Amino acid sequence: MSTVLASARRIVVKVGSSLVTNEGRGVDAEAIGNWSRQLAALARDGREVVMVSSGAIAEGMKRLGWTTRPKELNELQAAAAVGQMGLAQMYETRLSEQGLRSAQVLLTHADLADRERYLNARSTLLTLLALGVVPVINENDTVVTDEIKFGDNDTLGALVANLIEADALVILTDQRGLYSADPRKDPEARFIDVATAGDPALEQMAGGAGSSIGRGGMITKVLAAKRAAGSGASTVIAWGREPDVLLRLARGEAIGSALVAGTPKFAARKQWMIDHLQLRGAVVVDAGAALKLREDGKSLLPIGVVEVQGEFARGDVIAVLAPGGEVIARGLANYSSAEARLISRHASSQIESLLGYAHEPEMIHRTNLVLV
Known part of the structure; x- marks a missing residue:
């Protein structure tokens, strides 16, 4: 797996809400600055990088003074609208400091379910990459309805990896990686260094809900790796605050859990069919x-x-x-x-x-x- 990441030319990086917002306290300028520095180094090395970032709702909650995540869809959408401003501004500022241009891309499932819109989204992202621009992608929470949500940005990260035929998906989270059981409850829990994406045993190992800030859990990351493997992308699940985690992974260092794509790569049209969520x-x-x-x-x-x-x-x-x-x-x-x-x-x-x-x-x- 280290060889796969070391040779990856097109990489999708997904970061979770708790990391982006420092456990819900607001957009973490230092953390985004660190990732931006690493993305810039990867770009100078000839890599193409895409950032899939959670955090809009959490940032909106902070700006609105809300301490608990609302349940009503209209309130979630309002929080996303408020928070997306700060999230996009922070990424633009930090990436610009590293000499990188950035673009905000908001996607809904409808954008990827319709073949024409799917191809348009793909064309736009590939054009941005060709221009040396870093796309910062999030779900369009402001307009999406619950019936057509991706469900979490782990799924969105995998879909983006498939959309642009990325070589690797890196999911940065607040956990070290995947364990055979919950290490907080089972002292015998074994850390999973390397496994095959899509192995049914992984879904049995993963479980539990996400943090109070985000919606995903480890199970969504395992399923995202399975989905990304369909287009040939291997996945690494790693702790987002690991020093220089992206650079070390790109050098081939073994960090986190590597879920290797072991399935044959689908043709683009067939991958699009597989990626239909509804x-x-x-x-x-x-x-x-x-x-x-x-x-x-x-x-x-x-x-x-x-x-x-x-x-x-x-x-x-x-x-x-x-x-x-x-x-x-x-x-x-x-x-x-x-x-x-x-x-x-x-x-x-x-x-x-x-x-x-x-x-x-x-x-x-x-x-x-x-x-x-």
Whole structure:
């Protein structure tokens, strides 16, 4: 893993709320200054760096005089709007002191769920990197609704890593890394130096809620590493106040927990399908169709569909469920949910007579389908 990070040319760094705001006391100028200094050194070394930063809500709470995180969405959005001003200003100031230009980028899930907006976001970020600008990314908490939130910035960091096809994701947190159990409760807890991202055992080890300041816990970091691995990015989870942590990681020093990408890299379009956090619908297939998808890599034909769930349009990403309800694949639907209900359990040759037209012979073509 040290070799992977040492050779990484494009790196996404995610920092948590408790680090950015010094446990909620307000934007930590010294900490952001330290990260900015390290980012500048990486940039001089020819690396491309992106910062995904939490802290807007925590900074807004401090500016508004709130001591506990509100539960109402409108109050959270108000805090984010107030705090984002200070957060962006601090990053701009500190990065500028290091001779770096910066750009604020606010994203919502809708920006990445729509294919055109996904490509636009990717193009913008890659252009900023080509110009030597450091993008500072946060979720657009001011306008996002609870139904389409990323959930935490660990997930957002992984999605950004996939979006720009980063080589590595570094998650800086207030913990040393990942343990086999909660070290505060289990004296036998073992520190995880290196593991394979996506290993189910890691999800069992991680657990617990986040701090009172942020929303994520170690489980969100493990799941983020699993998601980032889909595009070939390995992840390091490390203590954010470790001296020169980014520079030492880039030199190949073993710090924190390294979760190595052990899965083959998905094509960009298939990675986009995997990264959908919410789906509009699903189709349930029979055992024969499930077998053909899993073992033979075949397209999904209407005759193999036994049930249509939800409401979706042609071109939407939908889930494919096995008879028992297990999600086995995702793909781009060639037909809407209404059309799918009419043609399910029928041969492809009957589509035109059933609908009066035929877009494609498949419900989902194999080139637009990815197993999960």
